[in-house]
Amino acid sequence: MRMILLGPPGAGKGTQAANLSMALKVPHISTGDIFRANIKEGTPLGVLAKSFIDAGKLVPDDVTIGIVELRLAQEDCKNGFIMDGFPRTIVQAEMFEKMLAKQHTGVKLVANIFVPDELIIKRMSGRRMCTCGRTYHIENNLPKVEGICDACGKPLYIRDDDREETVIQRLKTYDEQTSPLVEYYRREGLLKDFDGTKPIQVTTQEILDEMK
Ligand SMILES: [Zn+2]
Numbered sequence: 001m002r003m004i005l006l007g008p009p010g011a012g013k014g015t016q017a018a019n020l021s022m023a024l025k026v027p028h029i030s031t032g033d034i035f036r037a038n039i040k041e042g043t044p045l046g047v048l049a050k051s052f053i054d055a056g057k058l059v060p061d062d063v064t065i066g067i068v069e070l071r072l073a074q075e076d077c078k079n080g081f082i083m084d085g086f087p088r089t090i091v092q093a094e095m096f097e098k099m100l101a102k103q104h105t106g107v108k109l110v111a112n113i114f115v116p117d118e119l120i121i122k123r124m125s126g127r128r129m130c131t132c133g134r135t136y137h138i139e140n141n142l143p144k145v146e147g148i149c150d151a152c153g154k155p156l157y158i159r160d161d162d163r164e165e166t167v168i169q170r171l172k173t174y175d176e177q178t179s180p181l182v183e184y185y186r187r188e189g190l191l192k193d194f195d196g197t198k199p200i201q202v203t204t205q206e207i208l209d210e211m212k
Contacts, residue, residue: 001024001026001079001080001081001082001108001211002080002081002083002100002105002106002107002108002109003020003024003080003081003082003083003107003108003109003110003111003207003211004082004083004086004087004107004109004110004111004185005017005020005082005083005084005111005113006110006111006112006113006178006181006182006185006191007112007113007114007115007196008115008117008120008170008171008174008175008178009120009124009167009170009171009174010115010120010123010124010167010171011113011114011115011120011196012113012115012196012200012203013084013113014084015200016111016113016200016203016204016207017030017082017084019200019201019204020082020204020207020208021082023204023208024080024082024208024211025079026076026077026079026080026081026082027076027077027081027082028081028082028084029068029071029072029077029081029082029083029084029086030084030085031064031067031068031083031084031085031086032085034067034068034071035049035059035067038067039053043070045063045066045067045070046067048063049063049064049067061089061091061092061095062095064086064092065092065095065096065099068083068086068096068099069099080108087181088177088178088181089177089180089181090180090181090184093181093184093185107190108190108211109190109192109207109210109211110185110190110191110192111192111194111207111210112182112185112191112192112193112194113194113196113203114193114194114195114196115196115197116197117168117171119197120167120171121164121167121168121171122139123137124161124162124167125158125162125163125164125167126138126139127158127159127162128143128147128156128157128158129156129157129158129159130149130151130152130154130156130157131154131157132149132151132152132154134149134150134151134152136149136156143156192210194206194207
């Protein structure tokens with residue numbers, strides 16, 4: 001059960017990954033999370049990665065693949081994984097393929113979760129947060145009093161990441177980075193599109209059916 005999840009920010013990839021991980025009993029591997037863990041634990045690769053990040057540079061592909069390889073060598077990955085946030089480029093995808101080939105295995109499915117940009121913008125820019133941790137949405141999860149948290153009475157705010165102009169920029173960056181990768185996996189015959197506008201459980205089931 002080796003799967004890669006692709007999808008723009010706001011497509012519900014995190015929730016899908018959690019559902020799929022539970023159903024398939026394989027770990028959800030977020031490369032962002034492993035990077036942070038390696039840096040926090042001060043592993044040699046973590047120290048190396050941090051030196052690039054601190055210098056404002058992109059972490060080189062061989063460092064990234066090294067970190068992924070270490071993670072996949074752990075016991076819980078023996079039956080597979082759900083990869084999220086990696087690969088990001090065709091070079092990384094090719095390195096990943098070689099790494100798996102050494103273990104006589106490969107990726108079974110690249111699930112591309114598709115949601116139209118307009119809908120993502122609507123979903124994300126409508127979010128309202130409270131410092132207590134509650135979240136609201138101006139269309140389907142309104143507080144009783146506009147702009148005020150039901151639980152603690154504090155004023156709600158919009159996260160910088162959720163501002164419309166930021167969301168538009170993030171979608172543009174995602175598209176530029178990921179489009180070549182989508183085409184690469186499509187050519188390889190591994191990619192399948194899934195409609196991320198359907199209810200979450202429906203999309204999860206469609207992906208699971210494809211894995212059979
Ligand atoms: Zn609150």
